[in-house]
Amino acid sequence: MNDDTQPAAVRARGIVKSFGAGDTQVTVLKGIDLDIHLGELLLLVGESGGGKTTLLSAIAGILDIDDGDIDVLGVPLSALPPGKRTRFRGQTMGFIYQQFNLLPALTAAENVAVPLFIQKIGRPEALRRARAMLDRVGLGDRVDFLPRNLSGGQQQRVAIARALVNEPRLLICDEPTTALDGPNGQKIMELLREVGRSPDRCVIVVTHDSRIFHFGDRMANLTDGRITNIERIQQEGTV
Amino acid sequence: MNYVALKMLFGDRAKYLMLLCGLTFAVMLIVQQGAIFWGLMMWSQASISNLNVPIWITDPGIAQVDEVKPLADTAVDRVRSVDGVEWAVPLYKGLLRARLANGEYHQITLTGLESATLIGRPAEVLEGRFEDILQPDAVVIDQWAMERMGGPTVITVGTIFELNDKLARVVAIAKTQKSFTNIPVVYTTYERAVRYVPRERRTLSYVLAKAKDDVPAADVIQRIRTQTGLGAFTEEDFGWKTILWVLKNTGIGINFGTTILLGFIVGMAIAGQTFYLFTVENLRQFGALKAMGASTCTLARMILLQAFTVGLTGYGVGIGLATVFGYLTASGGGLPFVETWQLLLLVLVALLVICTFSALISIIKLARLEPAIVFR
Ligand SMILES: Nc1ncnc2c1ncn2[C@@H]1O[C@H](COP(=O)(O)OP(=O)(O)OP(=O)(O)O)[C@@H](O)[C@H]1O
Ligand SMILES: [Mg+2]
Numbered sequence: 001m002n003d004d005t006q007p008a009a010v011r012a013r014g015i016v017k018s019f020g021a022g023d024t025q026v027t028v029l030k031g032i033d034l035d036i037h038l039g040e041l042l043l044l045v046g047e048s049g050g051g052k053t054t055l056l057s058a059i060a061g062i063l064d065i066d067d068g069d070i071d072v073l074g075v076p077l078s079a080l081p082p083g084k085r086t087r088f089r090g091q092t093m094g095f096i097y098q099q100f101n102l103l104p105a106l107t108a109a110e111n112v113a114v115p116l117f118i119q120k121i122g123r124p125e126a127l128r129r130a131r132a133m134l135d136r137v138g139l140g141d142r143v144d145f146l147p148r149n150l151s152g153g154q155q156q157r158v159a160i161a162r163a164l165v166n167e168p169r170l171l172i173c174d175e176p177t178t179a180l181d182g183p184n185g186q187k188i189m190e191l192l193r194e195v196g197r198s199p200d201r202c203v204i205v206v207t208h209d210s211r212i213f214h215f216g217d218r219m220a221n222l223t224d225g226r227i228t229n230i231e232r233i234q235q236e237g238t239v
Numbered sequence: 240m241n242y243v244a245l246k247m248l249f250g251d252r253a254k255y256l257m258l259l260c261g262l263t264f265a266v267m268l269i270v271q272q273g274a275i276f277w278g279l280m281m282w283s284q285a286s287i288s289n290l291n292v293p294i295w296i297t298d299p300g301i302a303q304v305d306e307v308k309p310l311a312d313t314a315v316d317r318v319r320s321v322d323g324v325e326w327a328v329p330l331y332k333g334l335l336r337a338r339l340a341n342g343e344y345h346q347i348t349l350t351g352l353e354s355a356t357l358i359g360r361p362a363e364v365l366e367g368r369f370e371d372i373l374q375p376d377a378v379v380i381d382q383w384a385m386e387r388m389g390g391p392t393v394i395t396v397g398t399i400f401e402l403n404d405k406l407a408r409v410v411a412i413a414k415t416q417k418s419f420t421n422i423p424v425v426y427t428t429y430e431r432a433v434r435y436v437p438r439e440r441r442t443l444s445y446v447l448a449k450a451k452d453d454v455p456a457a458d459v460i461q462r463i464r465t466q467t468g469l470g471a472f473t474e475e476d477f478g479w480k481t482i483l484w485v486l487k488n489t490g491i492g493i494n495f496g497t498t499i500l501l502g503f504i505v506g507m508a509i510a511g512q513t514f515y516l517f518t519v520e521n522l523r524q525f526g527a528l529k530a531m532g533a534s535t536c537t538l539a540r541m542i543l544l545q546a547f548t549v550g551l552t553g554y555g556v557g558i559g560l561a562t563v564f565g566y567l568t569a570s571g572g573g574l575p576f577v578e579t580w581q582l583l584l585l586v587l588v589a590l591l592v593i594c595t596f597s598a599l600i601s602i603i604k605l606a607r608l609e610p611a612i613v614f615r
Contacts, residue, residue: 090532
């Protein structure tokens with residue numbers, strides 16, 4: 001059930017991906033069709049090992065698929081040569097990983113500024129924007145801390161700030177709240193929903209955490225390598 | 240991103256120090272061995288460089304300086320008569336036994352210099368006056384002779400000993416470059432040297448000469464060769480001839496050469512390996528950067544920057560340590576240790592090559608890296 005009033009930011013058709021070869025070959029994605037629209041936050045749920053992370057990697061263009069087509073913001077990923085695809089990813093996508101993947105040698109602010117460094121934005125400007133973003137995720141007083149001196153939840157918030165600092169149009173999140181306690185998780189999801197609600201952006205979140213289901217606009221269920229159903233989530237307390 | 244690369248490098252202090260230690264050790268190993276090897280080679284031709292004269296005239300079949308093939312006495316005059324020769328003097332060089340007052344015997348190299356000019360005399364004298372060599376029975380010994388024959392309490396200025404049953408009285412101690420064989424050197428005049436040694440048909444060992452200032456030495460050497468039929472070499476060429484002979488005919492070439500080569504390979508392998516491990520450990524971080532849109536080219540630049548930074552630092556520290564080592568061990572002249580700029584340049588180039596090489600391997604690994612690993 002697609003919301004046809006919104007254009008599709010991500011359009012995936014017939015995605016197939018297997019790992020291994022011969023007897024040990026496992027087909028993880030068996031023909032996925034999925035649209036993500038601008039202005040929405042899509043939740044992706046499913047059993048562990050079901051292929052959620054694999055699907056995210058495919059959408060991000062960091063994993064080659066065996067069959068199918070993925071368009072992101074109207075650009076067919078498979079048509080882009082690797083270098084262009086990398087640049088496209090840097091310009092349009094932000095990532096929040098299951099593991100935080102912060103650079104241990106960089107301070108919180110420097111970590112957040114990395115996507116801006118990659119875009120060749122000058123250090124002072126990049127750090128200024130990084131600090132502002134850390135402020136928004138509630139870490140304004142931790143900008144000069146190294147990751148090892150931050151709690152797991154704080155590290156994840158740094159990772160989230162890093163994913164947002166570039167104002168990506170597509171935000172890809174793999175279990176962003178797993179390492180956070182309830183209130184912190186809610187806070188982060190509010191932030192992600194705010195991003196998702198912007199008319200020219202969208203967010204896809206993989207999660208197991210039922211406490212945050214109500215932040216999604218739609219929820220897609222990935223079972224046995226296929227999207228079995230997509231349901232619209234009733235928003236409590238919203239118009 | 241250069242900033243990020245350097246922070247990654249220096250950020251993990253322990254890992255950086257490990258890396259630096261590996262490279263420093265490698266550089267030190269190579270420089271130290273190379274310098275000792277080169278020092279040994281310098282020693283092997285010390286009896287040429289110690290005399291410090293521009294042209295050596297030898298038997299045409301000469302192999303190396305310590306294997307004297309005597310010339311006819313007329314050779315000096317024949318060389319003098321060659322066009323472009325400013326001066327030519329005889330030199331005696333031969334092995335002899337010295338008997339000290341305490342009854343000990345020592346093999347020595349007797350060096351006889353022409354008495355009128357004393358050409359070939361050592362530049363520095365530690366004790367006494369070299370000119371006193373002209374006094375009756377006077378000889379000058381070098382500091383290694385003093386050391387080898389028992390030290391200053393046994394032999395010093397004023398000591399009398401016997402050379403072939405004839406009296407010799409030490410009047411000065413000269414400072415010379417230690418030689419490979421470390422046989423004590425005793426200086427005397429040419430005329431007296433001939434009297435110390437048992438009567439032989441030929442006593443002239445070498446003719447030392449110098450070309451006139453306005454004539455190229457190479458021309459004069461060529462002329463000496465054709466007109467006298469003798470061998471003639473510049474000091475440098477004769478030195479090289481001797482070094483090559485030592486390399487070829489003694490175990491040093493093969494043994495030390497293998498050691499150095501091994502040191503070189505081991506050192507370079509350590510350097511490459513440590514740096515490679517460093518990038519492998521950082522692979523996940525690089526993967527995250529790649530996922531965030533850093534191009535392979537950017538990552539390659541970062542890795543090269545890291546490699547050269549740590550490589551050059553390791554080079555500097557390694558050379559520094561090797562030099563300190565050399566200074567400590569060689570200051571007394573006990574060990575040969577000669578760091579030439581050629582050696583340092585060679586090590587630098589080799590190190591940069593190995594750093595680039597291991598960086599390239601890491602870069603290839605990175606280029607193939609699926610950034611999807613960071614999701615797992
Ligand atoms: N590079 C790979 N090589 C081989 N098998 C892989 C690879 N990546 C993923 N798989 C397999 O694909 C399947 C799906 O993995 P994936 O990580 O996508 O699951 P997931 O739904 O994200 O699970 P979780 O909820 O536990 O994170 C798993 O069985 C996994 O073993
Ligand atoms: Mg997963």
